[in-house]
Amino acid sequence: MSLDDRKLEVLRAIVEDYVETQEPVGSKALVERHQLGVSPATVRNDMAVLEEEGYIRQPHTSAGRVPTDLGYRLFVDRLSKVKPLSPAERRAIERFLVGAVDLDDVVHRTVRLLAQLTRQVAVVQYPSLARSSVRHLELVPISTTRLMLVMIADTGRVEQRLVELPGPIPADDVLDLRRKVNEKLGGQRLSDTPPLVQSLVDDCPPDRRNTMACLATVLLETLVERNEERLMLAGTANLTRGSVLDFQGTLRPVLEALEEEVILLKLIGDLEPSKTRVRIGDENEIDNLRSASVVSTGYGPGATIVGGLGVLGPTRMDYPGTIATVRAVARYVGDLLAQN
Amino acid sequence: MSLDDRKLEVLRAIVEDYVETQEPVGSKALVERHQLGVSPATVRNDMAVLEEEGYIRQPHTSAGRVPTDLGYRLFVDRLSKVKPLSPAERRAIERFLVGAVDLDDVVHRTVRLLAQLTRQVAVVQYPSLARSSVRHLELVPISTTRLMLVMIADTGRVEQRLVELPGPIPADDVLDLRRKVNEKLGGQRLSDTPPLVQSLVDDCPPDRRNTMACLATVLLETLVERNEERLMLAGTANLTRGSVLDFQGTLRPVLEALEEEVILLKLIGDLEPSKTRVRIGDENEIDNLRSASVVSTGYGPGATIVGGLGVLGPTRMDYPGTIATVRAVARYVGDLLAQN
DNA sequence: AATTGGCACTCCGGGCGACAGAGTGCCAGT
């Protein structure tokens, strides 16, 4: 049995009402609040079908209906049009992001903005090193046997690591090293660097081979091995809005999941095209987030994507509004990055 | 009326039992669990006095007694001996901190370690710039009119900022600039730099004055004005341990406070001598943290202090254990920093 | 065939009273 238009309309009405009121919605209330043009009895029949198909369910006999994950999914895919942002929101975004002074600042402002606009938990991934290119490598002598390696990426990220050298090294050699690594690696995508780093060592005259090898090790660790994804979180207090019903009583598992960077990266760090992705309840495969939904998207200058951002909230969330906000913020951030 | 030894002993017993069981403690249970050598009736008399003096209170008539903030205060100040760490804990600390590879890593590991050991919310402040010295300033040309300023502090902190130049600048001039700023500022405490930066501009030949002025502006912003305190948080999920009674029902205000870096800095960033500081309930003047206690201390290489760290939990907390852990972790981190 | 009104049924949530248990305050006795 396929779902005719009216049944879909009923589902939409249920989702909208439930998101707003947070209470199971019954047939009578539905026809009162929406112009469905039919009687409660008819709506009940439709509801029975929707329930059979798994889009809604009853918390208990003789309660109203509540959307299931599947119901939200259908709603998001077919029933919701993207809600245009209000001018006030646009202005807020611009005002918030203007004046950011470096990458940290951009990420910081962005994550707070997102949390504030969506009134949910916001996550912003720093531009991924895997998607960056080397802009410059700097070697700063700290002591005679120690160098500070500073890598500046085209995305604005700056990583630094200490290099312990096997022995003292004269200042001129440092300059030489710096020139060499920059010639070889400058402009290269980080993901392409490993063989280049190896060749740096191979091409090195034997007397300096040792030093270069040390440097190479740290270079590799910094550039690729150590999965240097970073991210920033804001708005955890928003988890406590809404009733205890969201998140089935305890925030515990959600807070725990939010502490695991790996988990968060999985959630927002999917490199897809510029599509916004919505994961509803069970769809994100983390047990702790069974009662949460995640709306995420990629961002970056122009059409390229350098990182992800998104928000996390109860499955009972205003999807159209959230999706619109997440998209808009991502676009603004992308523009901001393009300016640099 | 002053408190004799037995009354203090009763208070200690109440605190210890309440912390453990989380339930108001009555006179009968007290004499059973502790060897007080007197009868419940006597204890009741003592309790009446303690209540009159404001150290304990009854949630309602005919319930047991619960310590007040004042009671905890007395307990911390006079009744608790520092609990020595278990060997297992010492080992955990060492194992956790060994292998840290840069400052970020140290802070990251530390905050997670603290959260795990105390089972509370942990906060670690990055070494304060105000307490650092300049180790090196690096100028990296990004484009003809843009420089990346990288400041490396002796505490391991690395800050970077983009400098927009008034016009194109030849590579040699960059080298010259770098030499100048390093000569002038290298080794100086950041807090001493403002007049030096000013003199850099003043001493500059007029044709380069403009460029130097730009650089100086950013330098000042980076080094001092922009209060570049950073900190890291972990263990928020621990707030949900214990009953709903902690934090009087809602985590909301606590989570909100934890999002405000300014508030956290006030809590853990007091530069006192190497004393551990305990703020109980109302004592930390943030309304949102009325039902929370904070144990904090400073850390740094050797005897100097470069930053603060601490934990936040319900007033009903194991003070002796927490204090011991916070102190120990701070000392280990200090040692770690001293090695660099 | 789809829709509707009617009706019996189910279940939740709140209010009420009773009751056991824990804890106290007080007093008189040692």
Next chain:
DNA sequence: ACTGGCACTCTGTCGCCCGGAGTGCCAATT
């Protein structure tokens, strides 16, 4: 100064009842 005893108070819980909301089903209508 301490103790045992006793009456009192308050909480938390259990069972109970009841009103309300919402459903499912069925027969009637279009």
